[in-house]
Amino acid sequence: MKRLRRTFFNRSTLIVAEELLGKILVFKNHKGIITETEAYMGFDDPASHAARGKTKRTEIMFGPPGYSYVYLIYGLYHCLNVVTEKEGFPAAVLIRGLLVQDQKTGKDIHLDGPGKICRYLGITTQDHNKIDIVKNEDFYVGCVKKTLGFKTTSRIGIRVGQDKLWRFVGEF
DNA sequence: ACCCCGATCGTA
DNA sequence: ACGATCGGGGTT
Numbered sequence: 001m002k003r004l005r006r007t008f009f010n011r012s013t014l015i016v017a018e019e020l021l022g023k024i025l026v027f028k029n030h031k032g033i034i035t036e037t038e039a040y041m042g043f044d045d046p047a048s049h050a051a052r053g054k055t056k057r058t059e060i061m062f063g064p065p066g067y068s069y070v071y072l073i074y075g076l077y078h079c080l081n082v083v084t085e086k087e088g089f090p091a092a093v094l095i096r097g098l099l100v101q102d103q104k105t106g107k108d109i110h111l112d113g114p115g116k117i118c119r120y121l122g123i124t125t126q127d128h129n130k131i132d133i134v135k136n137e138d139f140y141v142g143c144v145k146k147t148l149g150f151k152t153t154s155r156i157g158i159r160v161g162q163d164k165l166w167r168f169v170g171e172f
Numbered sequence: 173a174c175c176c177c178g179a180t181c182g183t184a
Numbered sequence: 185a186c187g188a189t190c191g192g193g194g195t196t
Contacts, residue, residue, distance in 0.1 A: 038179070047179065049192090057192060075190030077180050094179055115180045125191095157179055 001026065001142040006134045009065035013041040013084040013091040014166065020082075020093060021150050021170035024142035027121045029103070034141075035110070035148075036097025038155045039166040040081070042090065047161035050090030061090040066134035070118070070125045077115030078124050082133065082141070096156070099172070148172050 001024065009016055017039040025032050040048040040061075049071070050058040060069045061083055069081040069092050081092035098111040100120070111117045118124070133140045148170035154162045 040179070049179075052193090055193070071179085072191065074178060074180055074188075076188065079179060081179085096179085113180065119181095155179070159178090 004134070004141045004143060006064070006066045009082060009084050009134070010086060011084065013039040013093060016082075016084045017093045017166065017168050018150060019147070020095070020141070021168055022146055022148040022172075023144050025095065025098060026138070026140050026142055027123065028138045030100060030121050031142075032098035032100035032111070032117075033144075033172070034095060034097065035099050035170045035172060036095075036112070037168045038094040038096055039084075039168075040092055040094065041085065045161055045164065047155060047158040047164075048090065050092075054090070058090065060130050061092050063087055063130075066132060068128055068131045068133055068139070070123055070129040072125050073115065078118035079114040080118055080123055080128075096167075097170070 017037040020034050020037050023034050025034055043051055045051050050061040054062050064087045065084050067083045070078055073079050080095045083092050085091040096114050098117045100109050102109050111120050131139055151169050152165040153167045155167045
């Protein structure tokens with residue numbers, strides 16, 4: 001499958017978040033259609049982990065685009081992001097929705113939530129943080145010709161930064 | 173060393 | 185509405 005290159009991720013995070021809708025996430029033997037994303041970017045976004053500067057956890061968000069950022073939330077769940085924008089500007093897109101076909105049952109499963117996605121795919125901070133998904137053989141985003149319609153809303157699960165409509169929900 | 177809190181999810 | 189569960193990051 002043709003895959004997204006670094007130039008795709010080296011753009012405005014809002015554009016990347018929107019255009020990731022309908023693309024295919026490939027992880028090992030799994031494939032799924034991305035149905036929901038959120039943007040986190042810059043120093044004026046209080047909901048972003050990286051808004052108050054670089055730390056050991058968030059340094060990947062300051063790095064070059066096209067890398068995974070996987071973090072543990074509430075001590076229980078992992079969340080997958082893809083780093084966006086030029087090196088030095090902290091930004092990433094959170095993958096919140098994925099439509100997969102279960103390999104045992106053949107049934108469609110809508111993984112609606114970032115924790116569910118990582119749990120289903122087996123993505124962890126320990127094993128899958130800071131991976132270059134532009135180069136990796138079994139962790140990348142594939143191109144798709146179709147683009148989905150979408151809506152924007154405020155982001156889920158945050159207390160600050162709710163004024164920004166940076167959640168992108170695909171219509172499929 | 174200590175404390176608070178969180179980009180969630182399942183159950184009630 | 186709430187508890188589970190733990191690492192990050194700021195403060196002492």
